[in-house]
Amino acid sequence: MTTYTKADRAPLTERQEARRRRILRATTQLAARGGYESVQMREVAELSEVALGTLYRYFPSKVHLLVATMYDQLDQLHAQLRRRPPRSAGSRERVVDTLLRAFKGMQREPHLTEAMMRALQFADRSVGAEVDTVSRETTTMILEAISGDEPAGEPTAEDLAVIRVITHTWHSSLIAWLNGRASIAQVRTDIETVCRLIPED
Amino acid sequence: MTTYTKADRAPLTERQEARRRRILRATTQLAARGGYESVQMREVAELSEVALGTLYRYFPSKVHLLVATMYDQLDQLHAQLRRRPPRSAGSRERVVDTLLRAFKGMQREPHLTEAMMRALQFADRSVGAEVDTVSRETTTMILEAISGDEPAGEPTAEDLAVIRVITHTWHSSLIAWLNGRASIAQVRTDIETVCRLIPED
């Protein structure tokens, strides 16, 4: 089994890699300040010291840009989880812990979260590949929480179905919270509720 | 118990009601043809023979317009379900039936569905009230499926949590299908999976 920490992507020169990072950093910064609508392409370009055309060469749309940012953040979260994985008893509890920990992180930067999640949910077919990447990373994280220290054989179709439902709930619930239509407690409840689909072990 | 078939709304004169209906009809038409991006405010205005400013007076944004359209469609579905409610044995099965029937309807107009669902997911705080309306209607539909012919006492907090999770899954799953990231079979599986949260009776 091969694991991809970084998404596969055409190889970039050093300066290009630097540009890409500047762009993502600028996006994160603007998003953290005012959410989705504060991420304006002209501002991102200016802040990352790149021409507008170049920005669009790297990320073909605002949604692509924000989904890439999401992947970036997710990657950091994932690394952090690998350093200090949840230590609870059952797989169900580990998944709940994982998601609640992620949620706690997101509460620290609600605007950033809003920008990324809105983009993820709004993304259409043209962003399919990128959304899939995020989706795979999320799946991996949850799978790792389920297996814990165990060897972790191939996930069954059933496992994958449950994980899909969990991520669906996770995303929608988060959006509802960001929009003020759900409380923090409700998000927590929803996570716990959906995780009941994970068999006790 | 009072039931609201129509959302409460400032009383309108006959001509205003007619305008409103023309606008919703035009929106449905355009959405059915080409989805979210085909619903262009100028076109909606022209097709419904209303000035752009008037369109904005009735619906303060494109997202408001599409969420209102969603409510409208949902209302029709709900009426239809009341005429011929699912007759399956358990509440779980009735909910699955209900959602699958809704899904079948949506497969008939994928573009329209895409437009409405994208708007619903993209909606921000400013559309909170309207989204809540849709959300309540959905909840009611599922609750009715759960109770079947029975008297149907007040839903418990647990019931509501399960229903929230079901709707979250329902929406996200649908979006994934519309974006070509999930097959029809997967949507079906996801629905069946999440409905396992409903206790057997």
Place this chain on the structure above:
DNA sequence: GCAGTTACTGAAACTTGTTCTAGATTACGC
């Protein structure tokens, strides 16, 4: 080190959602 290709810049142009304005029309209280 050079020719040729590809990438980047700055700026204008285009698209579509949204707002604004001035004047015409309609609804409403009396």
Place this chain on the structure above:
DNA sequence: GCGTAATCTAGAACAAGTTTCAGTAACTGC
């Protein structure tokens, strides 16, 4: 019916995402 206020219309204007283009800079193969 009449005057007043709210509503509607046509159309310009504005905002932000996206595209385009001419010119400049950087990379690549030789």
